Amino acid sequence: MAGNKAVKYMGPGKVEVAELEYPKLELQDGPGVNPANVGRKTPHGVILRTVSTNICGSDQHMVRGRTTAPEGLVLGHEITGEIVEKGSDVEFLEVGDIVSVPFNIACGRCRNCKEGKTGICLNVNPDRPGSAYGYVDMGGWTGGQAEYVLVPYADWNCLRFPDRDQALAKIRDLTMLSDIFPTGYHGCVTAGVGTGSTVYIAGAGPVGLAAAASAQLLGAAVVIVGDLVPDRLAQARSFGCETVDVSQGDPKEQIAQILGEPEVDCGVDAVGFEARGHGEGAGQEAPATVLNSLMDITRAGGALGIPGLYVTGDPGAVDEAAQVGSLSIRLGLGWAKSHAFTTGQCPVMRYNRQLMMAILHDRVQIAKAVNAEVIPLEDAPRGYAEFDQGAAKKYILDPNGLIPAA
Numbered sequence: 001m002a003g004n005k006a007v008k009y010m011g012p013g014k015v016e017v018a019e020l021e022y023p024k025l026e027l028q029d030g031p032g033v034n035p036a037n038v039g040r041k042t043p044h045g046v047i048l049r050t051v052s053t054n055i056c057g058s059d060q061h062m063v064r065g066r067t068t069a070p071e072g073l074v075l076g077h078e079i080t081g082e083i084v085e086k087g088s089d090v091e092f093l094e095v096g097d098i099v100s101v102p103f104n105i106a107c108g109r110c111r112n113c114k115e116g117k118t119g120i121c122l123n124v125n126p127d128r129p130g131s132a133y134g135y136v137d138m139g140g141w142t143g144g145q146a147e148y149v150l151v152p153y154a155d156w157n158c159l160r161f162p163d164r165d166q167a168l169a170k171i172r173d174l175t176m177l178s179d180i181f182p183t184g185y186h187g188c189v190t191a192g193v194g195t196g197s198t199v200y201i202a203g204a205g206p207v208g209l210a211a212a213a214s215a216q217l218l219g220a221a222v223v224i225v226g227d228l229v230p231d232r233l234a235q236a237r238s239f240g241c242e243t244v245d246v247s248q249g250d251p252k253e254q255i256a257q258i259l260g261e262p263e264v265d266c267g268v269d270a271v272g273f274e275a276r277g278h279g280e281g282a283g284q285e286a287p288a289t290v291l292n293s294l295m296d297i298t299r300a301g302g303a304l305g306i307p308g309l310y311v312t313g314d315p316g317a318v319d320e321a322a323q324v325g326s327l328s329i330r331l332g333l334g335w336a337k338s339h340a341f342t343t344g345q346c347p348v349m350r351y352n353r354q355l356m357m358a359i360l361h362d363r364v365q366i367a368k369a370v371n372a373e374v375i376p377l378e379d380a381p382r383g384y385a386e387f388d389q390g391a392a393k394k395y396i397l398d399p400n401g402l403i404p405a406a
Contacts, residue, residue, distance in 0.1 A: 005399070006146035007380045009073045012065025015381050020074060023047050023142065023150040025087045031072035033140025036126040043089040046154040048081030051098060051168075051402045052175040052374075053144045055383050055395040057205050057272075058309050062136055063384055066274065066316045069136035076145030077103035077133040078178040080171065082402070083158075084148070092155045098167045099158035100177040100356070101151050102348035105131040105141055108156030119345030124152070130345055137313075145380060147399045159352050166360065171403055172367035172374065173359045175396055176210065181355050181366050183307045183346040184210030184270065188218055190342035191266035191305035195219035198264040200255060200297055202290045204232035204243075206370045206394040207307060208270035212241050213369040215268075217358065224258060226251050228282055231392040239369050249279035252297050265302055267294035272308030273317075273325070285318050288327040295334045303340040310343070370394040374403050 006020040021028065025047070027040040053076045062069040079101040083093055093099070105125075106118035112129065113121050120129035125139035134143020142149060151157055159177065161167035167174055184207050193199050197220045201211045204227035215223045216239075225236040226244040233243040244254040256262040269290050277286040278293065294304050310325060317323040334341065358364045372394045375383050383395035396403070 002148065004146055004148045005377060006074045006143065007076060007377065007397070009062055009069055009071065009075055011071050013063065015063055015075065015384050017378055017380055020146055023148055025150065027141065027150075030074070030140065030142065031070040032136060034126045037140055042150065042152045043087040044154060045087045045150055045152040046083045046090060046093060046158070047085040048079065048099070048101070048149050048151055049084045050079060050081045050144060050147055050149055050399045052080045052171055053146070053397045053399065054078035054175055054178070054180070055380070055387055055397065056179060057207060058135065060384065060388055061274065061309060061311070064316070064388065066314050067136045067311060068313045068315065073134065073136070074143040074146060075134045076143035077135055078175065078180070079133065079144035079149060079151070080175045080178060081149065086154065090154050093158060093160060098161045098164055100161070100174060100352060101144070102157055102159070102352060103132050103179040104345050104348055105133065105139070105152060106157060106349070107153050116347060116350055118347045118349050132345075145377070145397055147377070159356060161356070168402070168404055170359060172372050172396065173365065174356065176366045176370065177352045177356055179348065180207050180210045180370065180394070181214070182348045182351040183207055184212070185214035185351050185355060186346035187211045187268040187270060187305035187307035188214045188266070189305070190303065191268050192303040193218045193220050193266045196221045197266050198222045198224070198259055199266045199268065200224045200226065200251065200264040200294070201268045201270055202226050202294060203270035203308065204229065204236045204392070205270065209236060209370045210366060211268050211270050211307070212236055213239065213364060213366055216240065217364050222259060224255060224264065228276060229390040229392065232390065235371050235392040246278040247282040251278065251293060255297055263297055263299045265299055267298040267302065267304045269294055269304065269306045269308040273310045273314060273322070287318065287322050288329055291327070292330045292333070295330055295337065295339060298337070298339060300337040302337070303342070306341060306343045307346055372396055374398050376401070
């Protein structure tokens with residue numbers, strides 16, 4: 001039997017690479033696993049040898065101690081891998097296939113899945129609708145920052161790449177299909193981005209940069225990205241975005257300088273609950289800042305896509321209300337401007353095949369947009385530390401040495 005190593009959360013600010021039991025076609029007990037899921041049989045699942053697995057900002061929230069994640073939780077919900085074993089109920093996938101795995105786990109059988117709402121599957125998490133690999137309160141499915149990982153309901157969840165050699169050659173781009181590319185794209189679609197749109201994207205982390213690339217793919221006329229970190233703003237400019245440094249004050253004046261008017265057609269929140277203030281308050285956490293700012297700068301009748309993460313439990317929040325996800329949102333302003341809001345997990349399967357085709361046919365270079373860097377699994381602690389310090393990079397872990405040299 002092969003061994004297995006994985007990245008584990010070991011308390012605020014701490015991750016380590018440690019031995020992990022090789023996965024079985026059955027959900028095992030462990031940190032964060034809902035007792036009702038222990039022993040769950042998965043003849044519909046596959047075991048993947050991980051080709052690539054990425055560090056995500058959502059992982060970083062847990063590592064900072066900003067969630068109720070238990071110590072020992074295996075991290076990682078952005079997974080691309082090669083099938084090395086399949087269950088008896090898997091019909092349409094074969095050992096040797098390379099597949100992308102949506103971060104949201106879905107059964108394909110419940111009402112929500114049948115309606116395309118795979119981010120809120122009703123059958124995979126006993127606690128609440130929706131599930132993900134290696135994430136707090138998401139049912140306890142083991143994370144994919146590991147050498148091997150179990151993927152349930154594989155015929156439904158896995159996106160098979162049509163050609164192995166082509167997939168490996170483009171793996172730096174294709175690895176983004178598990179989360180940030182569809183998530184950024186979803187933020188833009190739900191914000192109404194289309195041909196000729198003007199778009200403001202709050203946040204120049206990987207999801208924000210993926211949203212910016214998505215807005216360009218959707219035909220936006222002007223894409224403006226706001227952030228506090230100079231290197232991240234420079235990365236946004238590297239592929240044709242305009243930028244706003246929110247440490248200099250309210251984005252409205254800077255947007256007016258770019259567009260000749262202080263409002264945009266579409267707004268995307270790619271920051272989430274750890275947002276910081278603008279201008280003089282730029283160094284201080286103010287979790288409602290981004291949402292209120294987006295309502296202010298989005299035109300009447302416009303829409304806000306909100307792929308940035310918001311949580312129901314944040315022990316490190318600035319006040320008691322924010323600790324349970326209650327924020328001081330100017331809903332009256334949004335109502336007065338007839339804004340539409342879309343929140344929640346991106347239903348990855350709604351977009352991943354189309355975005356795969358855009359990658360395979362060179363319509364987009366998402367790895368370049370997010371400044372992807374491949375590092376070995378053993379370097380995961382360094383990747384987390386540098387990402388936490390604001391590095392303008394997207395870290396891809398290579399657990400099995402399968403990613404070709406650039």
